[in-house]
Amino acid sequence: MSTTTTTSAPAAARFSPARTLRLGLARVDYETRVYFRQGDQVFFTFLFPVVMLTIFSVAFSGMGDVGTNPDGSGGVSQAAYYLPGMVAAGILLSGVQNLAVDIATEKGDGTLKRLGGSPLPVMSYFIGKMGQVLVTSILQIALLLAVAGLAFGVALPTDPGAWATFVWVYLLGIVTSAVLGIALSALPRSGKSATAVIIPIVLVLQFISGVYISFTTLPEWLQNVASVFPLKWLAQGMRSVFLPESFAAVEPGGSWDLGWVAIMLAIWCVAGLVVCRATFRWIRKDS
Template sequence: MTTTDSAAAVARQTGAAAPRLPGAWRLGLLRGALEVRLFFRRREQVVFTFAFPIVFLFLFASIFGDDMAGTGATASQYYVASMIAAGIMSTSFQSLGISIAVERDEKMLRRLRGTPMPPAAYFLGKIWLVLVTGVLETALLLVFGTAVYGLDLPADVSGWLTFGWIFVLGITGCALLGIAISSVPKSSRSATSVVVLPFLVLQFISGVYILIDTVPNWMLTVGSFFPLKWMCQGLRGVFLPQAAAALEPAGSWEYGRAALVLGAWCVGGLVLCLLTFRWKNRSDG
């Protein structure tokens, strides 16, 4: 018998009111703190999560680091902005898609579902983990980009506000998509390949690894249906000079369309989660 059950039994015998369980928000915060502690205890995962985009940024910036004529920016600075967007998606979509699939396969979700903890607390815990890792990932890339490649940070409040709504909408939509795609792998063994493959493809067709003006039009069309392309474009608008907008297909940063697409993915991702999420594998019945 648990402590809570014992307290409830005593309350019934004495006629006192049963102790009130913490609400979903408080349990979600506690669950989030647990998720963050568990994440930082896995040293290999921490190193891979935070070092991977910096290593790739260094490689691509070293290979394609020349000035982009007529834009007032270098290819290195272009890659910093785009890699920040990829880092946001990595800490949300990729991280949740793999980790939740593994937890489902190991029956952890099934055991949690059998506890008094509200289901919302589990997802709130994951959201706290995504926010912490996403903020840290972004901060590291900004520090590295400004120190090594001379990235210019926004000089006014409006620039930071634009960065803020792109970050919030982007990480929310990608996190919801990560929760939704976690139901696709049949086991933990296939989770990494199922989740990483579409993420890798999106990085190539969304202007992360290849300059946007060299990506074929049909690939840009496909990429424009997904959030990563608009996060990349929006963040380039935040950190690159206005003249660099000439590289974009529309010749502008298209903030309105970016907000519309990212907002739509937040709504669509939530619907997909509600329709597809499962607490146990298909083989468990």
């Protein structure tokens, strides 16, 4: 009786929630440091939205403000108009592209196999990944807002309600993007093909979801296709935060439809969790 208690107690402690959380937080620090040591990853997921905001703001500055009334009043600068889309794209890149490529690479180079043979709990691994995405995306958005405000004079919202909307759209968006990134990591057949498989998906979504091109200028059938995917709703939610209320009239439904933003992001989050549960393995099934 006493022997059973002695041997089971260390096992229970080994897989205790406290230990899992402690190891997960340690992985957050590790994953974040590794992330910023990879130059290509930093550029294509961290700095890319900032670079694109700068390019669009400068290239289209000669076209004047967007949404100006016939009498010349109203409207916002090109930088202010593109800022919400770049924030949404940054969230997608930080979650979907970053994790999908990173985890697929770790499967291919044997990292997951080694971790599978270690005492590290799977949940600690995911806490590390999710924490890294949260940290880097917050830093990225802070940099985006700083560049928009200091370099291009974009006036940020002063209404607390707008920032409350930003918080819930961001949190729901970053969790959904991270979950979908983990789910998509099962798609590449090898670590070497991860970039070639994932980046085109992310790039196409950006072009059809109102990030680089005004959503209402797209053909109706393409708008319908984009409305199935989460980036369209994430970008729409961010437009409700950073653009004047008058811009809601040009949305497909004539309003920001924040209820649908929450519903669609939640649906994709649940769907991503189901796919993660069904497909994620420390070692690929065909390895």
